[in-house]
Each structure stands twice: as C-alpha cells, then as structure tokens.
Amino acid sequence: MSEDYFEIRPILPADKIQIQVGLKMLSPESIRQRFFTNKKEFSEKELQFLTEVDQIHHLAYVAVHHKDGQQLPAGVIRAIKKSDMETHAEIGIVIVDCYQGMGLGKKLLDEVAARAVAVGITHFYGDYHTSNLKMTRLLDKFSKTRSPLLLKHTGDGFIYFEAPLKN
Numbered sequence: 041m042s043e044d045y046f047e048i049r050p051i052l053p054a055d056k057i058q059i060q061v062g063l064k065m066l067s068p069e070s071i072r073q074r075f076f077t078n079k080k081e082f083s084e085k086e087l088q089f090l091t092e093v094d095q096i097h098h099l100a101y102v103a104v105h106h107k108d109g110q111q112l113p114a115g116v117i118r119a120i121k122k123s124d125m126e127t128h129a130e131i132g133i134v135i136v137d138c139y140q141g142m143g144l145g146k147k148l149l150d151e152v153a154a155r156a157v158a159v160g161i162t163h164f165y166g167d168y169h170t171s172n173l174k175m176t177r178l179l180d181k182f183s184k185t186r187s188p189l190l191l192k193h194t195g196d197g198f199i200y201f202e203a204p205l206k207n
C-alpha cells in the first residue's frame with residue numbers, strides 16, 4: 041500500500057542532512073524571502089545551531105513528507121527568544137515550494153505557538169518583504185483567532201510584525 045502523509049515534529053540533531061537537502065529544494069525566491077540573501081548551503085556550525093536546539097530559548101519544528109518509504113523535507117519553523125526580552129521570539133519559517141499553499145505553514149506556526157506559550161513566550165515578531173503576500177496571508181490567518189497583529193513599514197521595503205499568541 042502506498043504511504044503519503046505529513047508529519048510535524050520537533051527538529052532533531054539527526055535532521056542536519058534533511059535541512060541541507062531542504063535548502064537545495066527551495067526556489068531562489070523562497071531562499072531570499074527566508075534568509076534575505078542568496079544562501080546556497082549551511083556550514084557545519086550553522087547546521088549545529090539550526091538542529092541542536094533546547095526547545096526553550098530556541099524552538100524549532102519540521103514538516104516531513106513521508107512518501108513510499110522516503111522522508112522528504114517539507115518545511116521548518118523556528119522561534120528564537122530575544123536575549124533582552126524573553127517574552128518575545130523571532131520567527132523564521134520556510135515551506136519547500138512544492139508544498140506551499142497546502143496549510144503546512146499554518147500548522148507549523150500553530151505548533152510552535154503552542155510550545156512557545158508553554159515556555160513563557162507571549163509574542164512572535166519578525167520582518168518580511170512588503171512583496172511577500174504569502175507571509176501576509178499566513179499572519180492574517182494566524183491572528184484571526186488571536187489578538188490583532190501589529191504591523192509597521194520599516195521604510196526599507198520591509199514590514200516588521202508582532203503577533204500576540206493569545207487573545
């Protein structure tokens with residue numbers, strides 16, 4: 041029987057290869073939207089930082105596509121507490137292009153938000169480019185059941201957002 045489903049789970053140190061493979065599967069546009077540069081690969085040190093997380097100060101979850109015995113990277117989200125304000129955590133999220141628009145971004149955001157509330161985080165924040173409609177829509181969807189988003193144009197083509205995790 042064929043296998044075809046998505047798993048959302050905390051990231052593991054053993055995900056280093058998957059993270060590297062996932063980066064190679066992204067379009068240049070998604071790479072720019074996520075990293076704001078033309079990132080080609082992660083160094084060993086970066087992979088360690090990205091996958092060896094405590095899930096308290098640095099939360100990270102992955103979406104994995106299980107397909108016929110293979111495990112394909114589909115997305116990753118992280119929330120890193122601000123060092124001088126631990127109630128606020130910066131969000132970084134990317135879904136591999138072929139899986140965008142299927143609800144995985146919303147699922148990852150909800151999952152990390154539940155964990156964030158449990159470790160004392162009250163707000164997510166971050167920046168995205170004004171042209172990034174998918175992120176605008178994702179945040180709109182996320183904040184529908186929560187207190188309203190704060191959005192600020194930063195004047196350099198970016199939008200700063202703050203999303204309360206409760207209503």
Ligand SMILES: CC(C)(COP(=O)(O)OP(=O)(O)OC[C@H]1O[C@@H](n2cnc3c(N)ncnc32)[C@H](O)[C@@H]1OP(=O)(O)O)[C@@H](O)C(=O)NCCC(=O)NCCS
Nearest residue numbers: 070073133134135140141142143144145146174175177178
């Ligand atoms: C932004 C991003 C994380 C959204 O994740 P996603 O899994 O595609 O989003 P979801 O499927 O959960 O949908 C959220 C909303 O985004 C919109 N959306 C997602 N993909 C879309 C697409 N390809 N075209 C148009 N709208 C899209 C949908 O309108 C959806 O809302 P709806 O269900 O009410 O229509 C994803 O598009 C992505 O990885 N983009 C590149 C990286 C990035 O921009 N990161 C954000 C800065 S850190």
